[in-house]
Amino acid sequence: xxxxxxxxxxxxxxxxxxxxxxxxxxxxxxxxxxxxxxxxxxxxxxxxxxxxxxxxxxxxxxxxxxxxxxxxxxxxxxxxxxxxxxxxxxxxxxxxxxxxxxxxxxxxxxxx
Amino acid sequence: xxxxxxxxxxxxxxxxxxxxxxxxxxxxxxxxxxxxxxxxxxxxxxxxxxxxxxxxxxxxxxxxxxxxxxxxxxxxxxxxxxxxxxxxxxxxxxxxxxxxxxxxxxxxx
Numbered sequence: 001x002x003x004x005x006x007x008x009x010x011x012x013x014x015x016x017x018x019x020x021x022x023x024x025x026x027x028x029x030x031x032x033x034x035x036x037x038x039x040x041x042x043x044x045x046x047x048x049x050x051x052x053x054x055x056x057x058x059x060x061x062x063x064x065x066x067x068x069x070x071x072x073x074x075x076x077x078x079x080x081x082x083x084x085x086x087x088x089x090x091x092x093x094x095x096x097x098x099x100x101x102x103x104x105x106x107x108x109x110x111x112x
Numbered sequence: 113x114x115x116x117x118x119x120x121x122x123x124x125x126x127x128x129x130x131x132x133x134x135x136x137x138x139x140x141x142x143x144x145x146x147x148x149x150x151x152x153x154x155x156x157x158x159x160x161x162x163x164x165x166x167x168x169x170x171x172x173x174x175x176x177x178x179x180x181x182x183x184x185x186x187x188x189x190x191x192x193x194x195x196x197x198x199x200x201x202x203x204x205x206x207x208x209x210x211x212x213x214x215x216x217x218x219x220x221x
Contacts, residue, residue, distance in 0.1 A: 004154075033208065042213035043155070043200065058208075090154050097208055100145055103154030 003027050004104040006091050012110045019078040021107050023091030025071075031094045032074040033101065034058075034066060036087040043090065049074055050097070081111045114139040114205045118212035125191055126220055133186045133215045135201035142204050144177055144184045149198040149214075191219045 003026030013019055023032060033048040035058075045058030047066040055066050063085060065077045078085055088108050092101040119134045135144070143162045147155035159168050161177035161184060168175045172195075174187040188195055196219050201212045 031208075040213070043202075043211040045208060048208055092154070098143070098204060100157045100160055101202075101209060102157070105152070105154050 004091060004093055004102060006089075006104040006107050008107060009105070010108045012112065013081055014112055015083055016080050019081050019109065019111075021076045021089055021091075021109070023074045023076070023104060025074075025093050027093060027102075028071060029093040029095050029102075030071075031097060031101075032068065033092040033094075034064070034074065034076045035090045035092065036060065036085075037090060037106075038087050046076065046089075083111050085109070086111045114141075114203065114207065114210045116201055116203055116210055116212035118199075118201060118215050120215060121213070122216050122218075124218040124220065127192060128190050131188050131191055131217070133188075133199055133217070134183070135185070135203075135212050136183045137203060138182065139203070139205055140181050141210075142181070144181075144204070145202045145209070146175055146184070146186055147200040147202065149200060155198075155200055188217075191217075193219045193221045195219050 005024045007022045031050055034046040035043045037043050044060045046060055046064050047058055049055045049068040067075045088106045090106045091104040094101045117136045145160045146158045148158055149155040159175045164179045164181045166177045172189045176185050199215045202209045
């Protein structure tokens with residue numbers, strides 16, 4: 001299994017609070033991605049990174065920010081969480097944009 | 113925007129039956145991947161197809177990429193309860209990856 005660790009695995013928080021999810025990889029892959037998975041919508045790309053401090057927006061980036069200060073860590077921040085951001089969040093990595101992605105086991109986030 | 117439509121959305125079959133899952137688009141993809149996801153886990157790559165018309169086999173699973181590289185299919189022969197899960201197709205076009213919404217397969221013993 002690819003060395004990808006997401007933390008926390010579960011989180012419950014209140015509307016309006018900031019939330020940060022962490023993805024840590026031990027594979028030294030260049031690309032890292034954040035997705036959310038919702039019933040009826042499948043996997044949707046939030047943001048991705050193609051190197052340290054190099055990031056780009058995905059399909060559903062509004063309300064989310066990311067940072068990558070080290071190759072191995074990719075952080076996803078919800079500055080002011082809303083109930084519509086309740087979801088399961090997956091991190092993925094790949095060697096380059098054409099290679100298959102390897103996924104972490106997800107973070108289940110509930111915003112009340 | 114490139115979209116991938118998967119069908120059927122849900123499939124419940126008896127052990128031993130055959131089934132086919134479809135992944136269709138109006139866009140051309142340079143490659144297409146199939147993943148399987150089990151509850152509480154992330155998707156796991158099954159196969160990547162790159163060439164139009166390509167067929168790949170993985171034990172009882174057969175994957176085909178359409179000649180025009182706009183569609184793909186996954187055929188499972190003699191399904192087993194262990195095949196139960198969410199099957200996702202994902203296409204590589206002009207964005208990192210575009211995912212279909214998935215086909216949820218349940219194989220009943």
